[in-house]
Amino acid sequence: MLKVGILGGTFDPPHNGHLLIANEVLSTLQLDEIWFLPNQEPPHKKKSESISNEDRLQMLELAIGGNDAFRVETMELHRQGPSYTVDTMKMMNNQYPDHQFFFIIGADMIEYLPKWHKIDELIKLVQFVGVERPSYSSQTDYPVLYVDVPALDVSSSMIRDRVKNGKTVRYLLPDSVIQFIEEKHLYGT
Numbered sequence: 001m002l003k004v005g006i007l008g009g010t011f012d013p014p015h016n017g018h019l020l021i022a023n024e025v026l027s028t029l030q031l032d033e034i035w036f037l038p039n040q041e042p043p044h045k046k047k048s049e050s051i052s053n054e055d056r057l058q059m060l061e062l063a064i065g066g067n068d069a070f071r072v073e074t075m076e077l078h079r080q081g082p083s084y085t086v087d088t089m090k091m092m093n094n095q096y097p098d099h100q101f102f103f104i105i106g107a108d109m110i111e112y113l114p115k116w117h118k119i120d121e122l123i124k125l126v127q128f129v130g131v132e133r134p135s136y137s138s139q140t141d142y143p144v145l146y147v148d149v150p151a152l153d154v155s156s157s158m159i160r161d162r163v164k165n166g167k168t169v170r171y172l173l174p175d176s177v178i179q180f181i182e183e184k185h186l187y188g189t
């Protein structure tokens with residue numbers, strides 16, 4: 001049985017916070033792989049209008065490059081409408097009956113759990129793994145397995161703002177992704 005951690009996200013853009021939590025969960029829970037799952041339409045927020053799915057996908061592939069335990073799962077990009085995790089986990093469990101899945105979420109998403117679509121059904125389909133995130137509480141009554149990670153106060157929205165305002169983003173995300181953002185003039189560069 002393959003033990004797989006799933007990190008779902010908008011990845012607009014992917015950053016070192018994503019990579020750090022993925023690697024910590026991989027190592028702590030002794031998982032075989034981490035699958036990064038870019039969503040089509042985040043159920044709870046608007047993605048920036050200027051960014052295409054192809055650009056988010058390419059940035060994610062650049063970000064995870066060089067780590068054999070990391071891969072991208074594009075299932076949600078092929079499904080129209082809001083990317084409800086309950087639908088995704090049903091498909092994953094059907095498609096990979098021999099895998100054990102762990103769905104990784106930061107504390108902002110732990111706080112939001114009561115509002116997830118069909119949450120009572122979802123918690124029976126997958127084990128959530130929660131990690132801390134500065135400024136958010138990770139308290140919940142839902143069954144979440146906690147993994148300690150070093151706190152890294154970086155977010156995609158902070159990176160988008162910094163790029164727009166001409167501030168450096170070096171060391172907040174991989175150089176390969178920064179280069180892609182510059183070359184494609186994303187986020188107002």
Ligand SMILES: Nc1ncnc2c1ncn2[C@@H]1O[C@H](COP(=O)(O)OP(=O)(O)OP(=O)(O)O)[C@@H](O)[C@H]1O
Pocket residue numbers: 007008009010011012017018021104105106107108109131132133134152153154155156157158
């Ligand atoms: N610095 C971080 N520490 C812990 N968890 C994080 C961090 N950044 C992102 N995550 C988690 O990774 C997942 C995907 O996050 P997402 O792609 O939406 O990035 P984000 O930085 O939260 O984006 P935005 O600022 O645009 O809302 C979510 O579960 C989120 O909680």
Ligand SMILES: O=C(O)c1ccc[n+]([C@@H]2O[C@H](COP(=O)([O-])O)[C@@H](O)[C@H]2O)c1
Pocket residue numbers: 007008009010011037039042043044045083084085086109112115116117
């Ligand atoms: O299914 C839901 O209702 C739901 C609500 C909020 C977030 N999610 C998922 O949680 C992951 C992180 O969300 P995001 O938008 O912060 O990148 C991503 O895979 C989302 O599709 C899912």
